[in-house]
Amino acid sequence: MRSSAEEGIRRKPGDWGEQVGFSFDLVINALIAGILLGGFYAAVTLGVSISFGILDIVNIAHPAFIILGSYIAYIVNTRLGIDPIVVSVVMLPVFYLLGAGIYQVYYESFEKHGQDALRGLSFFFGLLFVTEVMLILVFGVDYRYVEAPYIGPSWRLGVMDFPLRMLVPCLAALAMFGVLQIILSYTFIGRAISAVAQDQLALRLMGASPTRIKRIAFGISIATTAVAGALLIIIQPVEPSVGREYIGRVFAICVLGGLGSLPGTVIAAMLLGIIESFTATFYGPSWAPAVAFGVLLLTLAFRPAGLLGR
């Protein structure tokens, strides 16, 4: 079974050797790798926490937009040599508009006519599928990667190892979390978004349009995928179907974090990152994708409200 460990592409240098012994270095580095990975998972999930957690729109196409973000970062990076994170920040408005447009279609076709969850879900599933196949048709199924000065070197603190390729995405993700949290808690529009989740009728009575606010919120949720996509392609080479691995993870984190709570999302993401990192270190990386599902099922079965649920 251990032989299958060789094929893991997400394997990070310095995390683990082939030793089976239970050494302190191994544990501490698995923990660090898990926290850094978790930070990145938070970036991937924040958007779903807004769309699924707050707006109740089950956007399972979210990972497809992340892959789209990765490919845009890849194109600009290889053509012009610009840093992928900078590219993604520039792309934010474009992704925002894309999200707002998709919400408009979703609203006109499904939400307006009552809660037809079946068709809404199929719509997003179709979007996921179409995006993936289009990317395959344009770019093929080769793995693509970006170049940046922080891919490769790593900081060492005693026995602790901080690969910059993981550290930079983690910090970027935390920065994004900070910005989103400030928007949601302190700005008018952010408070309106929370209000949409609580009581749409009351919001309408205050003279605000729930549709408009949901459109803005969904736009923000898709905008986060531009950044998450750039972070993804920094961490690992990307091909179109990579996104599928993230569907389980993203929703597991979102549910575990208590739908719609951003701090809960970050904590849950770190937790999943740590569990996955330990699984990969001690059982081999090919088992890591199963972890998210286990976490999801256990959460759904025992604590559907999540860690910080309302």
Place this chain on the structure above:
Amino acid sequence: MRTRVFLLVSIAVAAVVFFAARMVNNDYVFFAGYTILQFIVLATAWNILGGYTGYVNFGSAAFFAMGAYSTVFFHKAFPMPIPILILIGGVVSGVVGFGMGYLTLRLRGAFFAIATLALAVVLQTLVVNWDYVGGSRGAYIIRPNDIAWLGPYIQYLFLLMLTLVVVSLTIARWIERSQLGYGFATIRDDELAAEASGVPTLKLKLVATTISGALMGMAGAPFPYYIGYLQPSSAFGLEYAVNSIAMPMIGGTTSWVGPLIGAILLGSLQQIATVTISSAVNLLIVGLLLVAFVIIAPNGIVGLVQGWMRRREK
């Protein structure tokens, strides 16, 4: 029409299809036909849960692959005739469906949908790590050459799949007209109201997931013999998940006719596109058709035809 009459009629139609295919006497007809028949079973199975109760299953590929891999396992452990393997595949996938449903169906519908998506990833991980059934390298299944009383082996597989089509359509139609079907419809229309009027919703949903999962597993069980070399990525292919959703959605989800029409149309279209253009393009066609139909014609082709007939009556 009584269920028994329907069964007899569909057996007669199936017999006509089989003998017509034999008249052409070209193996390609059987290979292409098998795929379409397989999609009819998958689409009908999906619709029993998705169309009748309104719970979306994105993990059709997982149930299909469970059937296929149980065949691989028993092919190596104790070889048995395929009809028995089909039953075993049905039991395995039915049990998985029941377990899934039991853990997630007490929550909102979206959780079930997400859990089925995640289930596919996890089962694939398990299979990739399970060397006995071939692991990530895949497994070879050597197909017997001929069947004495029938001819080439593919004709035997075709006949088995045709039988499964008859079985699944009869079950779907029977459910639709039975008390069970009315129970399912109340769940789809308003689960809370159904619960309040004493419909045992959880029990009904579990029945639906089990039947639907079992039929998908049965569709998958002969697959290793058909393909000859089974890899996790082909058994868990996303095209099974997307097709088994797209076909009922395009045909129409409210009756057994919808998945049948959708599967025949979309299945034939894909066979043509695969031969003439490329297999990536045919998946794109399916995806685009799914999105278009969901937005423009929410009740599928059956809904369009019904609307047109109603307008003509006026």
